Amino acid sequence: MAERTVENHGHGEHPSYLQHHFDTAEQQFTSGKLGMWLFLATEVLLFAGLFCAYAVYRGSHPEIFIYAHHFLDKNLGALNTVILLSSSLTMAWAVRAAQLDQRKLSAALLALTLLGGCGFLSVKYVEYSHKIRDGLLWGTKYAPTHGAHGATAPGHEAAGQAAHQAPAPVVDPHAAEAQAAVAATRPGAIGPDGVPVPRTFAPDPVVQSQAAALDLPASLSVEPSLIKIAPAGPEGVVQPETIKDSLIRDPAAAPKNVHIFFGIYYLMTGLHGIHVVLGMGAIAWVLRKTVRGEFGSAYYTPVDLVGLYWHLVDLIWIFLFPLLYLIH
Amino acid sequence: MASHASHDHASGHVVPLWLLFAVLGVLLALTWMTVAATWFDLGKLNIYVAMVIAGVKATLVALYFMHLRWDRPFNGLVLLVSLILLVLFLGFAMRDGKAYDPSRIPGYAPGIQRAP
Numbered sequence: 001m002a003e004r005t006v007e008n009h010g011h012g013e014h015p016s017y018l019q020h021h022f023d024t025a026e027q028q029f030t031s032g033k034l035g036m037w038l039f040l041a042t043e044v045l046l047f048a049g050l051f052c053a054y055a056v057y058r059g060s061h062p063e064i065f066i067y068a069h070h071f072l073d074k075n076l077g078a079l080n081t082v083i084l085l086s087s088s089l090t091m092a093w094a095v096r097a098a099q100l101d102q103r104k105l106s107a108a109l110l111a112l113t114l115l116g117g118c119g120f121l122s123v124k125y126v127e128y129s130h131k132i133r134d135g136l137l138w139g140t141k142y143a144p145t146h147g148a149h150g151a152t153a154p155g156h157e158a159a160g161q162a163a164h165q166a167p168a169p170v171v172d173p174h175a176a177e178a179q180a181a182v183a184a185t186r187p188g189a190i191g192p193d194g195v196p197v198p199r200t201f202a203p204d205p206v207v208q209s210q211a212a213a214l215d216l217p218a219s220l221s222v223e224p225s226l227i228k229i230a231p232a233g234p235e236g237v238v239q240p241e242t243i244k245d246s247l248i249r250d251p252a253a254a255p256k257n258v259h260i261f262f263g264i265y266y267l268m269t270g271l272h273g274i275h276v277v278l279g280m281g282a283i284a285w286v287l288r289k290t291v292r293g294e295f296g297s298a299y300y301t302p303v304d305l306v307g308l309y310w311h312l313v314d315l316i317w318i319f320l321f322p323l324l325y326l327i328h
Numbered sequence: 329m330a331s332h333a334s335h336d337h338a339s340g341h342v343v344p345l346w347l348l349f350a351v352l353g354v355l356l357a358l359t360w361m362t363v364a365a366t367w368f369d370l371g372k373l374n375i376y377v378a379m380v381i382a383g384v385k386a387t388l389v390a391l392y393f394m395h396l397r398w399d400r401p402f403n404g405l406v407l408l409v410s411l412i413l414l415v416l417f418l419g420f421a422m423r424d425g426k427a428y429d430p431s432r433i434p435g436y437a438p439g440i441q442r443a444p
Contacts, residue, residue, distance in 0.1 A: 029340070030400060037403040041410035048414040055418050056425045074363065081359050089352040092343065092393045099342045304340070304395075311394045318385045321359075326366045328374035 017299040029301050036305045040312050043275075047316055050268050054323060057260055067254060068261035069327035071136055073127060077325035080123045081317065087116025088314040091283075095307045098300035103293060106303070110287040113310065117280040124273055131262075138266050142259030268320055275313045282306040341398035351392045358385050 015025065022028035058065045094109035135143040286306045289295060295303055362381040370377060391397040396404045 033399070033403060034406070037406040041406050044407070044410040044414060045417075048417050051414070052418050052421045055422050059422055059425050074366075078359065078363055082356060085352060085355045085359065088389060088393050089348055092348050093345070096342055096345065096348070099340055300340070308394055311389055314393075315386050315389050318389065319379075319382050322362050322378035322382055326362060326378055328366050328369070328378075 015298065017294075017301075025299065032301045032305060033308075036308050040308060043312055047268075047271070050264070050271065051319070051323075054264050054268065057264060061255075061257065061260065063255045064258055064261050065327050068258050068265075069325065071131070071134070072265075072325045073130075074325050076123050076127055077321050080120050081321045083116050083119045083123070084314045084317050087113045087120070088311055090116065091307045091310045095300065095304050098290065098295045098303045099297055101297045103290060103296070106295070107287060107290045110283055110290060110303075114280055114283050114287065117276055117283070120276055121273065124269070136262055137259070138263040139259055142262055144254075144258075265324055268324065272313065272316055272320060275316070279306070279310045279313050282309060341395060343392065343395065343398075347392060351388050355385055355388060 018025050018028060022031065090109045090112040094106045094113060097103075097106035097109055131137070133145075135141075135145045137143070283306055286295075286302050289302065358381050362378055365374065365377045365381070368374075390404075390407065396407070
């Protein structure tokens with residue numbers, strides 16, 4: 001070992017990419033890889049803190065998570081999953097191209113991966129800006145503006161959706177329960193057993209003031225005929241969207257401390273988003289070096305290591321997507 | 329130099345292209361599955377179904393996109409150790425969250441605390 005070091009100490013003995021403190025290119029490659037994996041392990045543990053916060057709060061307050069996830073757009077979340085998975089493929093392919101000396105292909109694939117990162121962040125921007133507009137923020141900043149989408153009465157919105165969706169809307173049991181519990185406290189609504197309570201004609205001041213705020217007659221506050229309970233049993237197909245807006249825009253239906261969900265949501269997706277940005281920076285750096293022709297079959301370690309980082313970002317999103325968007 | 333070159337090729341496994349695309353196909357199918365699973369009310373099982381699907385997806389990414397299948401086993405061990413620590417952390421924290429009698433420690437365990 002010592003003999004070799006002395007022997008190899010002269011410059012020009014080794015390729016330019018091989019650092020002095022490594023004996024061989026392979027040793028350098030495997031050391032770099034091990035270092036990257038150790039870093040990725042610390043990344044897993046960094047996110048572990050947030051996953052822990054999520055698990056503990058969801059364990060003690062499932063109702064917050066069930067309520068609040070209706071605010072998240074499942075389709076946008078799924079779209080971002082597809083974008084990240086595809087960009088992982090282009091990244092893995094870019095590494096392969098670098099290994100096979102296909103420099104132009106590797107550069108193109110890295111650029112495509114970068115584009116995937118841009119796409120992900122764009123979708124994230126749309127999601128965040130919707131939430132900021134609706135006041136769905138963390139902690140004391142949580143101040144939802146009800147009726148932000150079109151400012152119609154809850155009953156109206158459900159009616160519009162019901163008309164679009166034939167056959168009769170089947171309703172999320174959780175949502176229906178919450179709605180029924182809220183509605184039961186008002187005159188003219190349905191009782192907890194789902195049977196309409198005869199409407200009393202004395203106007204409820206609360207309902208009146210709410211309706212006044214929405215510029216609608218008080219009688220529109222709840223439309224009992226629109227609430228249909230899903231068939232019981234595991235066969236019942238659940239479509240939360242049919243009641244989503246009417247539930248969400250009803251301030252009384254919200255459980256306490258919904259801001260906790262959004263605190264966790266912003267921390268998890270925000271930290272992940274920062275990782276996407278950093279990953280894109282690393283990919284841009286590797287792309288530049290690829291275009292300059294610094295990588296090939298003999299030396300492609302940076303491409304490989306940046307790829308590992310990008311796949312980890314993908315890996316974390318694989319868990320964030322069902323945990324935040326697909327709560328049941 | 330010659331020995332360097334031969335080592336270089338030995339250290340990095342080149343993944344066949346069809347395999348990369350096959351893995352992506354499976355990952356997208358599993359993504360559809362995890363969305364489709366929310367159409368069914370399985371009670372407490374829903375979260376487990378979602379986590380099992382996510383676990384399979386993560387395993388595929390780690391094995392094929394991250395080369396762990398052909399990599400030195402020690403790198404996989406590093407990831408595995410971090411996951412074991414994660415499970416320990418989450419497991420103890422979650423058990424702890426349910427371990428208090430709310431009437432004895434006011435203000436604790438808010439999830440099972442009753443309204444005053």
